[in-house]
Amino acid sequence: MKVLVANRGEIAVRVIRACREMGIPSVAVFSDCDRDARHVRDADQAIHIGPSEAAASYLRIGALLDAARQSGADAVHPGYGFLAENAAFAGACRDAGLTFIGPSPETIATMGSKTAARAAAIRAGVAVVPGLAAPLCEDAGGAAIAAAARGVGYPLLVKAVAGGGGKGMRMVDDESALAGAIRTARSEAGSAFGDSAVYFERRLEHPRHIEIQLLGDIHGTVIPFVERECSIQRRHQKVVEESPSLAVSPALRQRMASAAADVARAVGYTGAGTIEFLLDGSGEFFFLEMNTRLQVEHPVTEMVTGVDLVQWQIRIARGERLVLDADRMLAPLGHAIECRIYAEDPDRGFMPSPGLIRGLRPAAGPGIRDDGGVSAGYTVPTFYDSLMAKLIAWAPSRQQAIDRMSRALREYHVLGIRTTIPFFLWLMRQPEYVAGRYDTTYLDRVLAERAASGANTPGFSELSDRDEEIVAVAAALDAYLRATGTQAENGGPMRSRWADAARREALRG
Amino acid sequence: MKVLVANRGEIAVRVIRACREMGIPSVAVFSDCDRDARHVRDADQAIHIGPSEAAASYLRIGALLDAARQSGADAVHPGYGFLAENAAFAGACRDAGLTFIGPSPETIATMGSKTAARAAAIRAGVAVVPGLAAPLCEDAGGAAIAAAARGVGYPLLVKAVAGGGGKGMRMVDDESALAGAIRTARSEAGSAFGDSAVYFERRLEHPRHIEIQLLGDIHGTVIPFVERECSIQRRHQKVVEESPSLAVSPALRQRMASAAADVARAVGYTGAGTIEFLLDGSGEFFFLEMNTRLQVEHPVTEMVTGVDLVQWQIRIARGERLVLDADRMLAPLGHAIECRIYAEDPDRGFMPSPGLIRGLRPAAGPGIRDDGGVSAGYTVPTFYDSLMAKLIAWAPSRQQAIDRMSRALREYHVLGIRTTIPFFLWLMRQPEYVAGRYDTTYLDRVLAERAASGANTPGFSELSDRDEEIVAVAAALDAYLRATGTQAENGGPMRSRWADAARREALRG
């Protein structure tokens, strides 16, 4: 086997590591601006596939198939994002005789349509969020639309059938806003997914986003895993995930896992996939959608089960049988939390902060896993999402995992660009987070409150007066050393003590 | 609580991390050459304690007590090495009203004498390696010595009563070599430990070094852990450790763990400690010695049990009760391997290779833990041992842990000095290591064979012809770029494509 990794960034590095551990050669692909990216340097081979714009490189099926042909790869790992849930790509791989490391194109197509996926869940006997069973007709009249909306009930969401990541989605509180919401949702969906179809879904009040990872082999075995809690979201984008969830009892876990496995079996699912549920305050859960690929947040599951999901994706694609102990996969060991370190400035509304990484020292040590995709000297480009690394902390208990994450965030150095590290340090101290009292509305609400209080809101960094003084002292010394000093002067006192040793070193040869 | 960390290097960083996770302020100490060392920068406070020579700094009890007083620390963590097993230091801490994070001075003194420790083991009903029950008399005559040796039986070891790390130890195959061995062992022991007392121990033929980690609280609870396999040794120094051992069945584990706990209870042990055993080919095991401190290799135990041993040391010192599930501590989850990354050149007989670290990128990603003590820009000094970092790999199975370790070693970059990384990559491929067919004599035997074959032995790096060509191409390009180029030229093609982006960045402000 030789695997073409049809992706970039941390997930490409993750897949390359798995390949290397399995003795499988890996082939990276890269766009113009990614020549120096870490995945290119880490892979056994690397093929240039086009200009920096994703549409001209990482999204171009023909270029990827050419790269596979050129490199002699016989399998393709799509990662997440880009073409990972594109049925046409999976089909094109199959047609080209390549093993697509994921489910069949047919399954991708089914689960990629939110309405078709909901129908599949219903057939499997799993409750879905109340809503329309089929897309709204393009030419439905206002009265018919209003009736459909009343049937679902307000507040509701207008959602793109092909949607994802909050795009093509609008909240509607009453009928007056309905027509406008449908119009903008259709327009966004059309430009984002090339499909303007939308449908209605009831908006649950304070739901948690709980998802079940699963693996299915080609011999019919489906194994669900302990849940991931992904309710810390900003504008429908997950930023912190953990496993297990404080909101899920062992009994509820069994029920959610069974429901997820039922849906997967109903569509003959193979490979790694995730069923997303919304969990309401009463403990009822509703099928939301299925992601037919590896998730960004897969490491938290790996940390509490010990399973390497990426290696299993590859093994399943090779036709191996799942030989995992299904009971153990539902019995998490300890607790894991993931923070997504983005190149964004949390103090400027999470504005992207691309640019040159002048220094990088990821956190390490006990219980810490760093899944990074960048390196010092690399310029975070403006063309793709801004995820630089995922920092995962494991500990025997949730509180210890929070404490460990805080320790790791403090020792994580990224120089030259802004990142979300200060935000996570802040979050790890919030009473709601520490107590686990949060749902999917928590973060947007808190951020809105902070924004509303305007210029008086301190930044997430919350430097004490003493810390500010220390920074001022450092800045003054830095300026002094640069203004007066040679490098030797800059080196400080110890350098001189070391000069002898260095000189002696030079003689060793 | 405020903890003075009376150590340096990776173990000081390890202890500081534990303190930080527990919300406990930490105080580093440093010698002249360690001003820029990582532990100094990571601690909340740092106190200079003297010149670079260990005897004038890290071994100076008075300076350490002064540092504790000056900083307001009320507890002392000794790490390993230096004063960690020095009863006088533990006593001085107690006398100064400081909590010594370790066992009592009396226990340290008892177990620090190999003959007293053997007596304690015998009292606890645990078999010891056959040998003398008491040190040889200083003034014993040749005939009496020879008779004592015959009683123990050849081959035997002359061992320093106060010994450790192979110092003051000599192998004797027959009576003719006895007197000379005693003389040199006494001399080495005298200069290394200030105590020239020696005794005899039978030399087992092909033993494995298996050790049992344990924790004891001040309420009388002692919990032993799954064994560590430490038979990969060079000149009696461990270089690779793993847990569990392929040579230990669950039944044998129970017996060894019980024996270890019996010894610990017999001496009223508190804190973290380790009982070292030799295991012979027939499955019999013999008490070798007890280490009354944290071991270098403690992470492999942490990885397969999930327990943070350093945090437990601190909790025990605070008087907390051990609340660990004793059965779980003997049921390892998966497999962990540790490689000790030393600043040594394996291709020059593991000669120390101190000097400036020009670049450092530790391995990371799934299943990898890096416990490092150095950083880029730091000069590894010549005054202390050369351990730079410990790389630990965890995986569900031993073979996967080996594969993961190999992957991690390949991605671990240390620039400017030689390290043992190429040696570990080589070792991870040796059939004996992969099969687990090794004992404490394995590595020295293989290294002696390589040395005997002289100049024809390839280095551990084993570059293929193609790899050598690639290195040659890189060296030629490096020379070309430095000779012809501006920095821009050096930057390669993509830099120019990025220049625009960088310039645009510059405008953001």
Add this chain to the structure above:
Amino acid sequence: MTFEIEINGRMRRASVERSGPGRFLVTLDGVVHDVDASRTGEHALSLLLDGVSREVQLAPNGLPGELIAGLEGRTAGVSVNARRTRRGPAETDSGAGEQRIVAPMPGRVVRILAAPGDLVAARQSVIVVEAMKMENELRAARAGRVTHVAVTPGMSVESGRVLVVIE
């Protein structure tokens, strides 16, 4: 040697005097700190002062005298001698006069939320620019009237491009 250091909007005066190898007396707002300082990287200083150890990262922010400081996971914008080196009138500033909303990075205009003549409140969103797969709402720093909208939805814009002008 004396410097003006601005952190989080607060200006401090600092003078530095070398008192020995690696030792400095830093006077900050009249208080003298005895500092043991060592450069531990191109953009990092290790400081021992007032009974604490801290490592501070100070990386250039693209403009002379402007730095991003990092301290144990937190960051702060730092200006050194900004009054001496400060560029022309600041954009999107909170002072008086014209506000110009500029593209903070290359991207595509998604939506325009205000038209010429509209009154906008402080912190009101006026335009949405997409970059790095994210929609970024750009807000008015203070209340005013929109005088000019320089772009249309769908346009690609370079970093620094003026998008909306508010009076």
Add this chain to the structure above:
Amino acid sequence: MTFEIEINGRMRRASVERSGPGRFLVTLDGVVHDVDASRTGEHALSLLLDGVSREVQLAPNGLPGELIAGLEGRTAGVSVNARRTRRGPAETDSGAGEQRIVAPMPGRVVRILAAPGDLVAARQSVIVVEAMKMENELRAARAGRVTHVAVTPGMSVESGRVLVVIE
């Protein structure tokens, strides 16, 4: 531009020609390699050539033209144009003539295993120096007769100090 590159005792001739932005033709022992090269760090190059991707680290080894190369966890000593820049007679070399055993690092002499006049074999240990808590046996590179022992046990020695001379 042409270079002599020595790796693991083997000398190669390499010539480099720039063929485009980031593209080079490197001729190694007569074989031409079309290389896409990029500097990914002060001491690192990423190469795409002959259907593989490799990152090579090349860090100075203290002497001009001498480098330590790193490639996926393995290392090799590399000399570039060593014949042109090579220092005087090599120490502890395997050529003919006098051998000087020098301290490879600062340390303390523990034991001396040979006296003036002794014949020593190739690879025989002649002196033990302790440094970094390790005893290091220094060996003769080839057989010869000890002509001089310049130190005594217990002495502290600097790096580069001649300890034993063998003829």
